[in-house]
Each structure stands twice: as structure tokens, then as C-alpha cells.
Amino acid sequence: MKDAxxxxxxxxxxxxxxxxxATASLESEPDKYKRADRPASSxxxxxxxxxxxxxxxxxxxxxxxxxxxxPVALVxxxxxxxxxxxxxIPPGTIAVIDDSGGTLTAPIIExxxxxxxxxxxxxSHLGILAREYDVPTLMNCKINDLKNxxxxxxxxxxxxxxxxxxxxxxxxxARIWLIENEG
Numbered sequence: 001m002k003d004a005x006x007x008x009x010x011x012x013x014x015x016x017x018x019x020x021x022a023t024a025s026l027e028s029e030p031d032k033y034k035r036a037d038r039p040a041s042s043x044x045x046x047x048x049x050x051x052x053x054x055x056x057x058x059x060x061x062x063x064x065x066x067x068x069x070x071p072v073a074l075v076x077x078x079x080x081x082x083x084x085x086x087x088x089i090p091p092g093t094i095a096v097i098d099d100s101g102g103t104l105t106a107p108i109i110e111x112x113x114x115x116x117x118x119x120x121x122x123x124s125h126l127g128i129l130a131r132e133y134d135v136p137t138l139m140n141c142k143i144n145d146l147k148n149x150x151x152x153x154x155x156x157x158x159x160x161x162x163x164x165x166x167x168x169x170x171x172x173x174a175r176i177w178l179i180e181n182e183g
């Protein structure tokens with residue numbers, strides 16, 4: 001225990017400060033919801049034949065027989081979770097969260113039609129919860145701008161990544177589409 005404390009003190013003395021992902025939120029880190037690490041130009045320009053625009057990619061946790069679609073809810077605060085607990089989650093809601101730990105959304109995860117998580121891997125705590133509650137989930141997502149209420153479709157029919165995918169970089173095969181024309 002003394003060794004761990006000494007390492008922590010040495011680290012803090014160097015000027016480093018620990019950052020906890022659970023304290024990150026839409027208000028404190030809005031850029032997480034518009035990821036610049038995968039340029040928009042890598043997604044399909046224009047609408048496809050089904051009236052959808054390719055706006056993101058991720059790693060599918062559970063392979064399903066059909067895609068899932070619904071309105072986006074950006075979930076990043078305890079107050080939002082409390083509202084969902086009190087008022088219920090609107091049917092078909094697709095949560096967009098930045099924390100792969102699942103702690104924030106664990107009490108309400110089974111109420112979502114799907115989840116887009118901006119971090120983590122399919123083996124993260126959220127991935128485990130998604131499998132346990134059978135909630136279609138994409139992890140490690142790169143997305144263009146998404147706003148509350150946007151209609152999206154998740155390609156949860158894609159195969160989950162192979163065991164060595166994170167070491168080889170062979171990730172991001174499940175697509176996310178913005179549905180611009182429902183007709």
C-alpha cells in the first residue's frame with residue numbers, strides 16, 4: 001500500500017491530475033459528440049437509396065437479424081437519467097453516451113432500443129450490460145454531429161469484432177445512418 005501511495009504522490013508532484021470519465025458530460029466536453037478523429041469525408045456523401053446519410057461507425061456488441069432505428073437522446077448527466085427513471089424512456093430511443101463504463105446508464109439501459117457509445121470496446125462494462133439486457137449497442141463509435149431527436153439507424157446486423165480487433169485496428173465495421181427522409 002505504501003508503494004502505491006508513493007507512486008501516486010510522485011505522479012501528483014509532477015503536475016499530473018487524474019481525470020475521471022464519469023465526470024465528463026455534454027456540457028463540459030461537447031466535442032466528444034462531434035468526433036474529429038475520423039473525418040466526415042470518410043462517410044458516404046449524400047443520401048443512399050433509402051434516404052439515409054452515413055454519419056458514423058462503431059463496433060457491434062450483439063449481432064441481430066435486423067437494424068434498429070429510433071430518435072437520439074444524448075445522455076450525459078445524472079439529471080437526465082433521473083428524468084428517464086421518473087418519466088420513462090420514450091419508446092425506440094437510441095442513447096448516445098460518452099462513457100463506456102455504463103455506470104451512468106446502468107439503471108436505465110434496458111429501456112433503450114439501442115446505444116451508441118463513443119468510447120470503450122465490446123468487452124467494456126457497457127458491452128457486458130448490453131449483452132446481459134440484450135440491448136443493441138455500438139461501442140468505440142466515431143460520429144458526425146448528432147442532436148437530440150435526430151432519427152438514426154444502427155447496423156447491428158454487422159459481426160462483432162474479432163478477439164484481436166483492437167490490437168490489429170480492424171474495428172468500426174458497423175455503420176450509423178441519419179434518417180433524413182422517412183418517406
